[in-house]
Structures are given as C-alpha cells and as structure tokens.
Amino acid sequence: MKFGASVWPFKWTTPYDKSISRIARLGFSAVELIAWQREVLDEYYTPQTIRDLRNIIDSEGLLLSQFVSTPPGMASPDQRDRDRSVEHFKKVVEVGVELGTEIVNSVSVHPFDIQFPRITDLPHMQKFQVDIPSGLDWQQNWRDYVDTMRRCCSLCEDAGLKYALEPHPYRYMANAASMLRLIEHVGSDSLGMNLDPSHLFPVGEIPHVVIYQLADRIFHCHFSDNDGTTNVHWRPGKGKIDWEAVMIALKDVGFNGVVSIELEDVPGVARSVSDVPRECVATEDFDRENIAALQYIKDICDRVGITYD
Numbered sequence: 001m002k003f004g005a006s007v008w009p010f011k012w013t014t015p016y017d018k019s020i021s022r023i024a025r026l027g028f029s030a031v032e033l034i035a036w037q038r039e040v041l042d043e044y045y046t047p048q049t050i051r052d053l054r055n056i057i058d059s060e061g062l063l064l065s066q067f068v069s070t071p072p073g074m075a076s077p078d079q080r081d082r083d084r085s086v087e088h089f090k091k092v093v094e095v096g097v098e099l100g101t102e103i104v105n106s107v108s109v110h111p112f113d114i115q116f117p118r119i120t121d122l123p124h125m126q127k128f129q130v131d132i133p134s135g136l137d138w139q140q141n142w143r144d145y146v147d148t149m150r151r152c153c154s155l156c157e158d159a160g161l162k163y164a165l166e167p168h169p170y171r172y173m174a175n176a177a178s179m180l181r182l183i184e185h186v187g188s189d190s191l192g193m194n195l196d197p198s199h200l201f202p203v204g205e206i207p208h209v210v211i212y213q214l215a216d217r218i219f220h221c222h223f224s225d226n227d228g229t230t231n232v233h234w235r236p237g238k239g240k241i242d243w244e245a246v247m248i249a250l251k252d253v254g255f256n257g258v259v260s261i262e263l264e265d266v267p268g269v270a271r272s273v274s275d276v277p278r279e280c281v282a283t284e285d286f287d288r289e290n291i292a293a294l295q296y297i298k299d300i301c302d303r304v305g306i307t308y309d
Helices: 017-025 038-043 047-059 079-099 119-124 138-159 176-186 197-203 207-217 243-252 284-304
Strands: 002-006 030-034 063-068 103-107 162-166 191-195 218-223 258-261
Touching: 002 063, 002 284, 017 030, 017 047, 030 258, 038 079, 047 063, 047 079, 063 079, 063 258, 079 103, 079 138, 103 218, 138 162, 138 176, 138 191, 162 218, 176 191, 176 207, 191 207, 197 207, 197 218, 207 218, 207 243, 218 243, 243 284, 258 284
Parallel strands: 002 030, 002 258, 030 063, 063 103, 103 162, 162 191, 191 218, 218 258
Antiparallel strands: none
C-alpha cells in the first residue's frame, strides 16, 4: 500500500509542478493530478508539460496514482452532449497514458445533468429543494448513461487503464448498491470505485461495509473525514468515520493500491470558494494537516499489520 495526496488542495489551478515537489517533501509516495475542464486538458497538458511533469514525478520518487477529470454531459438527454463527453474522456485517457498512470478517475454525474444543491449547503437551507421537471424518461436516461459509461470503459480497456468512478451524494453512483448496479449493467472489468468514505458516510453508508461489498472493485482511495452531516473533507481522526475498521477491511479484501489524502475543509487549504482566489496556494498550516493525517493512518497500519511504502 502507498500513501499519496491530491494536488488540488495544495494549489487549485495549474501549474502543478511546485505542488508535486511539495507533496514529496511531506513524505508521500504518490500524487494525483487533475484537469478541471476540457480547456485544461488541451492547454496545460501539452506534450512538453506532460514530459516536464513526468520528470518531476520521477525525480521525486513518486507514483502518479491517478489522473482525474469529469466530462460534462455524461448523463445528458442530448446525444450530442454525451458524444462530446466521450470525446473529452478519450482525451483524459490519452493524457493519462502519456503521464504514466494506470488509473483515470471521474466523479459520477447527476441524472439528466440536473443541478442539485451541494450537500454542504444542507445545514444552511430552510428547505432542501431540487427542481425536477415532470415527464422525464428516467429509464431512458439510465440507459443513456450506461451506454456512455460502456464507451468510456471501452477506451480504458483499449489503453490498459482502470476507471475509478467516484461516488458523490445525489448522483447516479452514490453508494455501494448503485456502484454494483452500474458494474452489472456496464459489464466491464475496467470499471471500479474510487473509494471516498467522506462521500459515502453522509449518504448513509458504513465505509468499511462498502469495501467488503465491492472488494476487488476498489481501485483507489480518497481519505478525509466528517461527521456524516455533509461531505466536508476533514483530516482522518477529526470526524466519526471508523478508520481502523476501514483499514482492516482494505487489508481483508487484499487492497494494495494508493490511499490518497484529500483534505479540503481544513486550515490553510487552497480552495475554489468565493472568498478565496482560485489561484491561491495552501499555507504551511495545510502541510501540518497533511502530515498529521498521514501519521494517523500509518499508526493504524502499524497496529493492524498493514505494510506500506
């Protein structure tokens, strides 16, 4: 097992070169890179930048655990939108291969591309409302989404990559049951989950139970904590998730991949929020949060007999 970190909480936007080296200095063995929009794929991840990033990752002794990008329109009722989403994903796969990763990641999408409120808004809203038009063909939209996922998984199969889909509240894949349903309907060995307990816990899941249910379909992990009210991302040990049970479950199912620390609601983080510029860089407080999170998980590994690099 390796421990890594997501690059975006260190610096939300490109360039990411200095943040990669920073992650290495904090004691991590892996890093994740991201493209928030298609424009970033085309304009930042050029052949020269990809070579430069690979050189930095290699020189720091890191593994690129996964490359992250979520195409818009994957569950759109418009075939043209879905086609564009597959073309976006094709570029994600190509860049991922060039960067040298074995896993690509995207977040599961909302049905019909309907905009749902964020679960982090829940404590602030008097009424949690979602505008769902009448007359939508939900069965057809599910079939369309499955077809899009099949096309994306086929691209991964051809490239020899795994596709780690990430659960989020209110999306087509938000829990173990919806992941298992999607795996069954898509029918590709390339499809699995990017296990994110901080997203699973507030939708009513017990994270270590999800691990046992999905077993070898857990391809990659994001670790952060919360109290189950929203999907905020505190460092492990600051919320109510049972991390020792999570680690034991990962050991029991034979997981030997990357656990990536993804802290987004802690001191010093670089976040894309209204009162913080998108280009801001995390402070030293954020370094301390990551060091504490890494040590907390390593201490659990030492207690339960999990080896790590």
